[in-house]
Amino acid sequence: MIVMSRGKSFKGTATKQIEMRRCVACRQVRHKSELLRVVKTAAGEISIDNATKIFGRGAYVCKSASCAANLKKRHGLDKSFKTKLPNELYEKICDEISDAV
Ligand SMILES: [Zn+2]
DSSP states (O other), X not given: OOOXXXXXXXXXXXXXXXXXXXXXXXXXXXXXGGEEEXXXXXXXXXXXXXXXXXXXXXXXXXXXXXXXXXXXXXXXXXXXXXXOOOHHHHHHHHHHHHXXX
């Protein structure tokens, strides 16, 4: 478990970790902030994690309409999570992304 905040004495200049993740739709590596995180919790629930704080296995998709559409069309997350995700979830992801853009 990684502890993100270490109090307020942090100066801001020091080691800010660059976190790169791969989009499951287009396979491009992007910065975390450009991606939407979808997470599978220990309980087996899949949800969209806007705050990237939910602990669990995550998959990422670009905040772009084309990647969202692609993901939905190909059910791109099913493989990542080794489970069949409902259409509603893909719809939700699309909604989420179109709101974010
Ligand atoms: Zn993408």
